[in-house]
Amino acid sequence: MSKAEKIEEILERYSYLDSKSLIPILQDIQSELGSLNEEAIVLVGQRLNLPTSKIYGLATFYNQFKFEPKGKNHICLCNGTSCRLKGAKWNMVYLEENLKLKNGQTTRNGQFSLEVVTCMGACDHGPVISINEEYYREVDPEKLKHIINDLTQE
Amino acid sequence: MARCDSKAELAFIKDAVVPNLHYGVWPTEVSDKFSALRHERVRQPVIYVGVTTSSIVAGALKTKMAIEQYLDDYAVDADVICVGSHGLCSLEPIVEVQIPGKTRVAFTNVTPDRVNSILDGVLNGFIQPEYAIFQYHSEIHEPWHGIPFKNELPFFKRQNRLLLKNAGILCPDSIAEYIAYGGYSALAKAIREYTFDDICRIVEESGLRGRGGGAFHTGAKWRKALQVATSDRYLICNADESDPGGFMDRLLIESDPHKVVEGIILSSYAVSASKALIYIRDRYKVSIQRIQNAIEQAYEVGLLGYDILGSGYSLDVEVHKGPGAYVCGEETALIKSLEGKRGMPTIKPPYPAEFGLNGKPTVINNVETLANIPEIISNGPQWFAAFGTEGSKGTKIFSINGHASQTCWVELTFGEPLATLLDLAGGVKDGRTFKALHLGGPSGVSVTADELDAPIDFDELPRRGISLGSGGVQVLDNTVCMVDLVKYFMHFIRNESCGKCIPCREGSNRMYQILDNISKRPVSNEGHNTLERFKGVIQLETLAEVMRDTSLCGLGQTAPKPILKALKSFRDEFEEHIFDRKCRASVCRDLRTFYIDIERCKGCTACAKKCPTQAIYGTPRSSYFIVEERCIGCGICQDTCKFGAVFFK
Amino acid sequence: MNITIEVNNRTIQAHKGDTILEALNRNGIRVPTLCNMTNLTPSGACRLCVVEVEGRDTLVTSCSHIVENGMRVMTHSPRVVRARKTLVELLLANHPDDCLYCERNGFCELQDLAAELHIRERKVLRKSFTQKLDLSSPSIVRDPAKCILCGRCIRVCDEVQSVSTFEFVNRGCNMYVGTTMSRDLNFSSCIGCGQCVLVCPTGALHERQNFAEVMDALSNPDLIPVVQIAPSISVSVATEFGLKASKDVNKLLYNALRKIGFKYVFDTAVAADIAAVEMAAELIARKGNGNNLPMFSSCCPAWVKFVEQWYPDYIPALSAVKSPQQVMGSLIRNYFAAENEINLSKIFSVSVMPCLAKKFEAQREEMTTRGLSDVDTVLSTRELVRLIKLYGIDIQGIEPQHPDKPFNIRSSSGKLFGISGGSAEALARVVYHKLTSKELNDSKITEVKIISGVKAFSFNAAGQTFTFAVVNGLKNIHSILPVLMEGDVKLDYIEVMACPGGCVNGGGQPYVHEDKYVKLRTKAIIEIDEAEGIKCAARNPLVKAIYDDFLGETGGEKSKKFLYTRYSKREVLL
Numbered sequence A: 001m002s003k004a005e006k007i008e009e010i011l012e013r014y015s016y017l018d019s020k021s022l023i024p025i026l027q028d029i030q031s032e033l034g035s036l037n038e039e040a041i042v043l044v045g046q047r048l049n050l051p052t053s054k055i056y057g058l059a060t061f062y063n064q065f066k067f068e069p070k071g072k073n074h075i076c077l078c079n080g081t082s083c084r085l086k087g088a089k090w091n092m093v094y095l096e097e098n099l100k101l102k103n104g105q106t107t108r109n110g111q112f113s114l115e116v117v118t119c120m121g122a123c124d125h126g127p128v129i130s131i132n133e134e135y136y137r138e139v140d141p142e143k144l145k146h147i148i149n150d151l152t153q154e
Numbered sequence B: 001m002a003r004c005d006s007k008a009e010l011a012f013i014k015d016a017v018v019p020n021l022h023y024g025v026w027p028t029e030v031s032d033k034f035s036a037l038r039h040e041r042v043r044q045p046v047i048y049v050g051v052t053t054s055s056i057v058a059g060a061l062k063t064k065m066a067i068e069q070y071l072d073d074y075a076v077d078a079d080v081i082c083v084g085s086h087g088l089c090s091l092e093p094i095v096e097v098q099i100p101g102k103t104r105v106a107f108t109n110v111t112p113d114r115v116n117s118i119l120d121g122v123l124n125g126f127i128q129p130e131y132a133i134f135q136y137h138s139e140i141h142e143p144w145h146g147i148p149f150k151n152e153l154p155f156f157k158r159q160n161r162l163l164l165k166n167a168g169i170l171c172p173d174s175i176a177e178y179i180a181y182g183g184y185s186a187l188a189k190a191i192r193e194y195t196f197d198d199i200c201r202i203v204e205e206s207g208l209r210g211r212g213g214g215a216f217h218t219g220a221k222w223r224k225a226l227q228v229a230t231s232d233r234y235l236i237c238n239a240d241e242s243d244p245g246g247f248m249d250r251l252l253i254e255s256d257p258h259k260v261v262e263g264i265i266l267s268s269y270a271v272s273a274s275k276a277l278i279y280i281r282d283r284y285k286v287s288i289q290r291i292q293n294a295i296e297q298a299y300e301v302g303l304l305g306y307d308i309l310g311s312g313y314s315l316d317v318e319v320h321k322g323p324g325a326y327v328c329g330e331e332t333a334l335i336k337s338l339e340g341k342r343g344m345p346t347i348k349p350p351y352p353a354e355f356g357l358n359g360k361p362t363v364i365n366n367v368e369t370l371a372n373i374p375e376i377i378s379n380g381p382q383w384f385a386a387f388g389t390e391g392s393k394g395t396k397i398f399s400i401n402g403h404a405s406q407t408c409w410v411e412l413t414f415g416e417p418l419a420t421l422l423d424l425a426g427g428v429k430d431g432r433t434f435k436a437l438h439l440g441g442p443s444g445v446s447v448t449a450d451e452l453d454a455p456i457d458f459d460e461l462p463r464r465g466i467s468l469g470s471g472g473v474q475v476l477d478n479t480v481c482m483v484d485l486v487k488y489f490m491h492f493i494r495n496e497s498c499g500k501c502i503p504c505r506e507g508s509n510r511m512y513q514i515l516d517n518i519s520k521r522p523v524s525n526e527g528h529n530t531l532e533r534f535k536g537v538i539q540l541e542t543l544a545e546v547m548r549d550t551s552l553c554g555l556g557q558t559a560p561k562p563i564l565k566a567l568k569s570f571r572d573e574f575e576e577h578i579f580d581r582k583c584r585a586s587v588c589r590d591l592r593t594f595y596i597d598i599e600r601c602k603g604c605t606a607c608a609k610k611c612p613t614q615a616i617y618g619t620p621r622s623s624y625f626i627v628e629e630r631c632i633g634c635g636i637c638q639d640t641c642k643f644g645a646v647f648f649k
Numbered sequence C: 001m002n003i004t005i006e007v008n009n010r011t012i013q014a015h016k017g018d019t020i021l022e023a024l025n026r027n028g029i030r031v032p033t034l035c036n037m038t039n040l041t042p043s044g045a046c047r048l049c050v051v052e053v054e055g056r057d058t059l060v061t062s063c064s065h066i067v068e069n070g071m072r073v074m075t076h077s078p079r080v081v082r083a084r085k086t087l088v089e090l091l092l093a094n095h096p097d098d099c100l101y102c103e104r105n106g107f108c109e110l111q112d113l114a115a116e117l118h119i120r121e122r123k124v125l126r127k128s129f130t131q132k133l134d135l136s137s138p139s140i141v142r143d144p145a146k147c148i149l150c151g152r153c154i155r156v157c158d159e160v161q162s163v164s165t166f167e168f169v170n171r172g173c174n175m176y177v178g179t180t181m182s183r184d185l186n187f188s189s190c191i192g193c194g195q196c197v198l199v200c201p202t203g204a205l206h207e208r209q210n211f212a213e214v215m216d217a218l219s220n221p222d223l224i225p226v227v228q229i230a231p232s233i234s235v236s237v238a239t240e241f242g243l244k245a246s247k248d249v250n251k252l253l254y255n256a257l258r259k260i261g262f263k264y265v266f267d268t269a270v271a272a273d274i275a276a277v278e279m280a281a282e283l284i285a286r287k288g289n290g291n292n293l294p295m296f297s298s299c300c301p302a303w304v305k306f307v308e309q310w311y312p313d314y315i316p317a318l319s320a321v322k323s324p325q326q327v328m329g330s331l332i333r334n335y336f337a338a339e340n341e342i343n344l345s346k347i348f349s350v351s352v353m354p355c356l357a358k359k360f361e362a363q364r365e366e367m368t369t370r371g372l373s374d375v376d377t378v379l380s381t382r383e384l385v386r387l388i389k390l391y392g393i394d395i396q397g398i399e400p401q402h403p404d405k406p407f408n409i410r411s412s413s414g415k416l417f418g419i420s421g422g423s424a425e426a427l428a429r430v431v432y433h434k435l436t437s438k439e440l441n442d443s444k445i446t447e448v449k450i451i452s453g454v455k456a457f458s459f460n461a462a463g464q465t466f467t468f469a470v471v472n473g474l475k476n477i478h479s480i481l482p483v484l485m486e487g488d489v490k491l492d493y494i495e496v497m498a499c500p501g502g503c504v505n506g507g508g509q510p511y512v513h514e515d516k517y518v519k520l521r522t523k524a525i526i527e528i529d530e531a532e533g534i535k536c537a538a539r540n541p542l543v544k545a546i547y548d549d550f551l552g553e554t555g556g557e558k559s560k561k562f563l564y565t566r567y568s569k570r571e572v573l574l
């Protein structure tokens, strides 16, 4: 199925196509395609009778929506207060310095993408990160280096 | 996590239980069933695994798999049930086991590798006391020897678990269990005995105030919405939980979703809302799953939908997944988000209670506020008002983390001193020195040791310059740099501000710059830079006041709080950063000053070669030294040195 | 007057339902505003209008709060002034110190605020501004570094023009105003109407300047600079020269333009007359065969682009007659040049327009003669004012003059093209005259009501009923189109002006911040029409002469060749 067809299929699921269903539609599209793109915005705009600027403005407002495809390994890094106190910052610095990876970005080779999130409720063993739903606790740059290395070698 | 209730069970609840809920007395057939649902007597072992967002990170799902594997391998017949959280997050995964004739006993830190030995023991009537933490009290079963009862543990004893009474005990995915523990009887009672107006009155009398941070009188807010003449009203449950360090609402939903649903139905009934919406962040997958399941079950047994319990009142509940923005916790922004727009707050008045979603009166309440309603209806306003203080009734749920000895989730009666929070968390981790208790996240304040006697109270705390916030609490030890902490919050605010109004958008940005400036080593000592820092710090207080005075919404108005309080309580730390260029906690990396230990240095020249500012001098094979004025504190030398000779102060 | 409030310890009267701001303004007290816009609901974004209200914990925005009886307000207490000053300082902390080189120097609201609040010290200076200038549109230049995120452009484009080119992108300190996918303006849905430029308080949005080209041409001895000037301009510039608002300075402008160096000076209203005559022929023909009715006006290039982008199905319904600017451009090249035996490529044809979309229209490839654009360059009214000032011309001290032949006589309806409803009126007069040889006057016109927000009228001529509708401001097109699609209402002609009020409120007009000025300009044009004798374009002797002399008959071969054009579907990010 082409992207456009997939989007059409998602739109079919909604009985009311108005701006109220915009967020759920974009969420569905993103979980289907991994990220949003121009094509999706234009299609949704046509069907919902909304200017694309409004859709783009909305999507860029919220953390969830991304216009860059997710990397093969999607890193969720907790920067909640607790993890931060325990050094989540240095993990972010590590990723930025070594993978040139900042919040919301994907590395050029598509291997890693980073999403900075808030508390996951596991603060005791912070800093916490998850990579593709696999959790790692008490992560420091040293440990992160190993995790990343292991993943790159796979 | 499949739902626990079978079709047959749901049908039984629907036909035999729900129509008679308001009587509260049951034929034996039903009360037997309830007893079974409460697992009062079990015929085969029952294993309860606490599965919540926090325990999943700790590996609860793997533990559960290991348990199932074990049962499979040894062909043991046992039920495995998912339950919520007791609040002892540090000890997760927690697994409880109940074997016939014995009390239910809880084991902590049950990692998959421990599953075998624990189950081997307990299924054969033997317990290693070091793994077990408590057992449940029971009249009819034989207790385990040497294991404390749950209500004897100081952790539980010091709490007043009104809202959390089911948490960790029942299966969150079962409406049958919730009803067996007395659930939905408040709803039945209200619908039978009270009018909309009565419930508003009861809630007003109870003195309940909103738990979302604003501490509005819930009854009064409802009344306002009721007074608008219209046929359409909405109730919104604010489950966006946007405090970056809190997890109160999430664990509540995950541990006892039906209580929240019951609260929502009751409150909707009270404001005669035609629709209720739950706004919950898309990322909170487990919570969403649980609450959605609870709603479906409630529909299935006739507690939601058309003509609830024959009252003529109909209600639909929808779950809306918030795409993630802190400011969407603010009422008007939340409404914008539900309308499919950018979550930018709008001016008040008009207040949502008068002109909210789709222009209709809309009541927005926090999860915890709503969860209070069933208890208030069941036990009456006087019962509720007996807990707490003059202006703050009932209990408050907190999540405590940071450098706490144990990360936990607790419920305390208003009026208890803040110190209790620290006690429940077991003090500071690893025996380090206590520095402060931070309440209320990015718009909250850090409380010092001598302020810990302040009572948890909506009115008294502000009088002492403290705000309670929504329940997220962080214990801070002396490795925390206050400048860095407030900088973190300001960074959060400047990214999470919606950007609409000047004071918040530009003010937070500017404040962040100022803080960043003082936690950075200036390129040079003279001229522009020093002046900048100096001017900036003078500006902080003016900025804070203007932000509070002119920002459109609560986010901007409260954002300067952490800074103002820290400037007051930890002024010396700020001054050290500004004048001495020192960070005593060594968190502000740029302010560290590096030294070379003469004893250890072998004069290998490695560090001198790497230093980006050529600050390291010496002769090969004898000790090197760092020229302080040149050092920018990057730390490369320390990373380079193979002999551990570089250290910082 | 049924409420009293106390302001700065003096009692004043207010209307019930007034905002504090309205009450203050009515009583001669000014508080600064940045995000407030007349006729739109307050957004409360800038917070500059804050005042102190007794009993309130925080300051209150006067633009959004409704007065209450007995309210006690302080508008300039130290607390309020400090707050405002801090807000402006915060804006300046993020603003390039570029006033001396800025397009808006002297007309900038931010500059005014800084002066008014007496900001004399730079608290911070941001070092680099990475945002890039968007020069892609022929009409509008965007300089995001100077944007103070007041949101006015977004709102006008969305709520008034229903185009929605702009929206806020991102959030918090990363927020900026952008188009879909942050593309350049020429890929966006922008129709170039320039309303956003009119409302932007700073230099973040301004017209694409064609000033330099004109200056070059004026000093190039090989070129013959020719200029035409649009009907609405003469009533719009008076304030800029310190004259009474709405004073008609038409004749002074001809002199000024000659003094600047234009060899020939023409009045676009003459072309409007010719266009009206052509459109009348076109309409009568369409009415005869029933095709492509209702006919849509095409004199507003922003509207034309709007149709090309959103409603390509309606393109055949657009009048095929060029807009007055292009009619004049074409006649200058093809008729005037031949008449005066000038090599057509030596003519440098400038038009002065109240409109930024005209800059785009002049560039359209449909609008060329032998590879040369019919109009070489378009200046906005504001650029004209600047040009006059640059050449040191004292408008008050020069003699009135007349335009040049052969475009020197216009009917008063040519002037009407400058206001909303004007082209419909002008067309009606010609149609009526054509069919009955009589003059249409008010008594023969009946107002009809089709939908709210859209004026419509009808008249009978030679046994036929003609119904014309006037869409004032693009937003209203969305109320009339559904009616058309349902087919219940029979309309013959629909005039659409993108800018509310018509060209007198065009995107190229001088910056004014009260709609009172637009009303005055409109009134001035109506007064001209009322005072003058030749009211119908068909009775303009000059028009007749040009047809006799050059064009032949209306709708004839030459007309088709020189005065008609075509439009086509346009793909942009809608």
Ligand SMILES: Cc1cc2nc3c(=O)[nH]c(=O)nc-3n(C[C@H](O)[C@H](O)[C@H](O)COP(=O)(O)O)c2cc1C
Residues within 6 Å of the ligand: B209, B210, B211, B212, B213, B214, B215, B216, B218, B238, B239, B240, B241, B242, B243, B326, B327, B328, B329, B330, B331, B364, B365, B366, B367, B369, B370, B470, B553, B554, B555
């Ligand atoms: C920036 C901001 C964030 C907020 N976040 C939340 C939140 O995450 N959860 C919540 O219940 N209330 C939040 N609130 C408070 C809500 O606006 C609102 O006051 C509350 O939901 C009302 O419910 P209550 O009366 O039951 O407390 C927030 C307020 C502000 C200004």
Ligand code: SF4
Residues within 6 Å of the ligand: B327, B344, B345, B496, B497, B498, B499, B500, B501, B502, B504, B505, B551, B552, B553, B554, B555, B556, B557
């Ligand atoms: S205070 Fe901040 S979050 Fe609130 S409206 Fe203003 S910019 Fe937005």
Ligand code: SF4
Residues within 6 Å of the ligand: C095, C096, C097, C098, C099, C100, C102, C103, C104, C105, C106, C108, C109, C110, C111, C146, C201, C202, C203, C204
């Ligand atoms: S926009 Fe205004 S303040 Fe900014 S540089 Fe231009 S004139 Fe100066």
Ligand code: SF4
Residues within 6 Å of the ligand: C140, C156, C157, C161, C163, C164, C165, C166, C189, C190, C191, C192, C193, C194, C195, C196, C197
């Ligand atoms: S010129 Fe007109 S259409 Fe273009 S962005 Fe501005 S207001 Fe919108």
Ligand code: SF4
Residues within 6 Å of the ligand: C146, C147, C148, C149, C150, C151, C152, C153, C154, C177, C196, C199, C200, C201, C202, C204, C205
């Ligand atoms: S471009 Fe102008 S009108 Fe638009 S937000 Fe920026 S400053 Fe305001």
Ligand code: FES
Residues within 6 Å of the ligand: A078, A079, A080, A081, A082, A083, A084, A118, A119, A120, A121, A122, A123, A124, A126, A127, A128, B244, B245, B401
């Ligand atoms: S702050 Fe990271 S898990 Fe709680």
Ligand code: FES
Residues within 6 Å of the ligand: C032, C033, C034, C035, C036, C042, C043, C044, C045, C046, C047, C048, C049, C050, C061, C062, C063, C064
């Ligand atoms: S004018 Fe009132 S908030 Fe901007």
